[in-house]
Amino acid sequence: MANTLLKVSGLKVAYGGIKAVKGIDLEVKEGELISLIGSNGAGKTTTMKAITGSLSFEAGDIEYLGQSINGQGPWDLVRQGLVMVPEGRGVFTRMSITENLQMGAYIRTDKDGIQKDIERMFGIFPRLRERKDQLAGTMSGGEQQMLAMARALMSQPKVLLLDEPSMGLSPIMVDKIFEVVREVASQGVTILLVEQNAQRALQIAHRGYVMDSGEITMTGPGKELLVDPKVREAYLGH
Ligand SMILES: Nc1ncnc2c1ncn2[C@@H]1O[C@H](COP(=O)(O)OP(=O)(O)OP(=O)(O)O)[C@@H](O)[C@H]1O
Numbered sequence: 001m002a003n004t005l006l007k008v009s010g011l012k013v014a015y016g017g018i019k020a021v022k023g024i025d026l027e028v029k030e031g032e033l034i035s036l037i038g039s040n041g042a043g044k045t046t047t048m049k050a051i052t053g054s055l056s057f058e059a060g061d062i063e064y065l066g067q068s069i070n071g072q073g074p075w076d077l078v079r080q081g082l083v084m085v086p087e088g089r090g091v092f093t094r095m096s097i098t099e100n101l102q103m104g105a106y107i108r109t110d111k112d113g114i115q116k117d118i119e120r121m122f123g124i125f126p127r128l129r130e131r132k133d134q135l136a137g138t139m140s141g142g143e144q145q146m147l148a149m150a151r152a153l154m155s156q157p158k159v160l161l162l163d164e165p166s167m168g169l170s171p172i173m174v175d176k177i178f179e180v181v182r183e184v185a186s187q188g189v190t191i192l193l194v195e196q197n198a199q200r201a202l203q204i205a206h207r208g209y210v211m212d213s214g215e216i217t218m219t220g221p222g223k224e225l226l227v228d229p230k231v232r233e234a235y236l237g238h
Pocket residue numbers: 015018020038039040041042043044045046047196
């Protein structure tokens with residue numbers, strides 16, 4: 001059995017009086033690609049922010065690598081390999097592609113390794129190699145999304161959390177992004193993927209969780225959820 005890398009138990013998060021996450025449990029094992037799907041406002045982003053330390057929570061426990069990480073901030077967690085690519089990308093727009101990738105490796109000191117990894121990123125994302133000296137802010141949304149993912153990978157994450165990587169992209173770019181997510185996972189990076197594109201997210205996931213109004217309403221293998229009548233009706237438009 002694979003090790004559990006991330007375990008969320010009884011997580012509750014509120015914004016003032018609004019209960020956004022109402023006591024959820026979820027688990028991510030080593031090597032898994034897990035998709036968390038649900039409609040607008042279900043609480044997916046809130047869950048990701050709580051896990052990665054950028055939002056404090058009311059109740060519950062988050063264990064990473066077998067230890068509680070409650071109360072730790074994003075910087076500490078990145079150093080331990082728990083890394084999130086937020087919705088909206090957040091690349092350094094006035095820096096080149098290469099500089100963005102170097103920034104992603106800020107916690108590392110192995111210069112040769114960093115250079116090798118930049119080359120590896122150019123292998124996974126050929127578009128970034130073509131534009132390596134271009135300013136990130138001048139790239140398309142899809143290219144910036146790829147850069148954000150590559151930059152996060154430069155920190156050598158053990159668990160990568162992706163928040164809606166396909167949002168706002170053209171259909172061709174959406175295809176590319178899902179291909180890349182699958183490829184990154186196949187290279188051994190454990191991934192927790194939040195998506196509104198339930199069809200695509202469940203197709204590539206080992207397991208999925210369905211979130212609705214702050215609660216996990218269903219969980220199971222991606223392929224089973226994909227054919228589940230309740231999931232199809234609510235999230236796949238059938
Ligand atoms: N900073 C905030 N202040 C107050 N309420 C918030 C805040 N952020 C989120 N919420 C509320 O919390 C609930 C969950 O939001 P969240 O962004 O986690 O949902 P989501 O599933 O990620 O949705 P989306 O797919 O639209 O991003 C929503 O009702 C939202 O309005």
